[in-house]
Amino acid sequence: MRLEEVDIDGRHCVNDPEEGPLEVRYGLPGNVEFCRSCVVSNQRVSPSVVTADTREGRKSTIPFKDGVCEACRVVAKKDTIDWAGRERMLKDLLDRHRSRDGRYDCLIPGSGGKDSVYQSHVLKTKYGMNPLTVTWAPHLYTDVGWRNFTRWSHAGGFDNYLFTPDGQVHRKLTELAYRNLLHPFQPFIYGQRHFPMRMARMLGIRLIFYGEHHAEYGVAAGEDESSLFLPKYFAGDPDGDLVIGGVPVAELARHGITRAKLEPYLPLRENEIRAAGIEVHFLGYFLKWVPQEMYYYAVEATGFEPNTERTEGTHSRYSSIDDKMDGFHYWCAFIKFGIGRCTHEASQEIRHKLLTREEGVALVRRFDGEFPRKHFKEVLEYMGNMSEEEFFAIADGFRSPHLWKLTGNGWVLRHQVA
Ligand SMILES: [Zn+2]
Structure with a gap:
């Protein structure tokens, strides 16, 4: 009714x-x-x-x-997608970026979970790329999360930059986001999204890969479904109306958080991204993505370890298990x-x-x-x-x-x- x-x-x-x-x-x-x-x-x-x-x-x-x-x-x-055609598109994209001297030619943000292990590993071993992996630290690492993160580099053979934001700033933002939005993860998501872009620009890497395509979750697909333009992704101007934790950036100073301390959380400007020539793509647009298969792949590739017990709130043991805040x-x-x-x-x-x-x-x-x-x-x-x-x-x-x-x-x- x-x-x-x-x-x-x-x-x-x-x-x-x-x-x-x-x-x-x-x-x-x-x-x-x-x-x-x-x-x-x-x-x-x-x-x-x-x-x-x-x-x-x-x-x-x-x-x-x-x-x-x-x-x-x-x-x-x-099932109706021409996956062979999509893979050719991927190869063209990779050929445009592939380095000839072993320098980093693509950047994979992740935690060492099943998806980021798959992305980095398949790009390196099957497609001959030289990925750099970058990680925005969880709020509170779980033991299994830390072990999987370490394996990613050790067993997978990848360089990794782990960025840990100022714990006092991050705790405060998390608390504000909980109080104001009931969304304690929001500041983490800002950092996780924007820090890789900053790293790419700093290191001169022009290609960033995320994993699964967001259309799977029901976001209306754009003209070019493979790519994502990040400034559109978050409403707001960092010097104006952008809000983190339910508080406008300009007002966070009242909580002891200056604009400079927020830098790692904030998006680059459109002109900065264009000037750096950075492209962001979903690997899941080019390669068929089945979450369970990524898990088996990660077990094989780096010895990825699921939890010994079921995750609270669900039936699985292997998805999003690295942060006590999850x-x-x-x-x-x-x-x-x-x-x-x-x-x-x-x-x-x-x-x-x-x-x-x-x-x-x-x-x-x-x-x-x-x-x-x-x-x-x-x-x-x-x-x-x-x-x-x-x-x-x-x-x-x-x-x-x-x-x-x-x-x-x-x-x-x-x-x-x-
Ligand atoms: Zn449905």
Whole structure:
């Protein structure tokens, strides 16, 4: 049953027949719909936009057509893609950049997880490139994450620059992002995106590869689907309206964070990128990307090690396991959008025919939104010794009424995948 959508005093609401108007936050669709093919809902926010949000900012969500999400449609189309033709395009691109004297000719940002291992290794061994790997350090390395990071260089045979941002700045930004946006990962994402571009410019490298193509997650594909132009990716001008952690860059000085300290987090300007001749591409546009296969490849290439136990909030053991903050990133998204880590992973696996939809629904029902208890104490300490009470009170303030209902048994989702 579709609910009527109304605006009341400038707030977007859906009219619930029993409870009356329920506010719809973050510009999400008021009527919740689950994909008929995978388990994701139409509340899924584009990863590119989620980082630029403000408390009231409108979000771009995954498009649905005839009950099927964009990501499912993109993956289904993979079978019809001329992969041999795409590989020829890749070779042309690589030939334009390949160094003849062994100097770095491409840059691979990553952590030593399965995707970055695959990218760097296949470019080096199969396509004869000389990749430099660069890493923006996790907030708090897990033991398994550190071991995998080390293997990447040692067993994979790659030079790596590990950049660790000023811990005091990064902690403060993370705490602000949690308080203001319920998005503790946002400052990390800024750094992770922009620091590789700065490294490429500094070292005269003109080609950057990311892994999976974002259209898989439902971002509307542009004219040239293989490449990405980063300044468009983050709204805002670093000297003007750019916001990090929910605070405009100019105002962060009040929190003791100067503009100079923010430099590694900030995007280069369009003219700077053009002058440096930097191109950014997705390897997943040229080579068929199946997450599980990247895992097997990484095990073979560097001895990549999955976790010994299941990751909290989902059923897998090998995806995003290097940072103690990872679980909180997904849990916060679950609070804001009603879909968590298991929804994302199960949906990917359904799209790649590794799970049936029925199995995916069962996994989501069991694991989605599970609280990441394992590293909770350290994360609270990291975010300015926040108390548990305050942590949960902040989170509850971000529950959109159209998704959540407070009952005698606590908060429950109004809509769950079935
Ligand atoms: Zn879908």
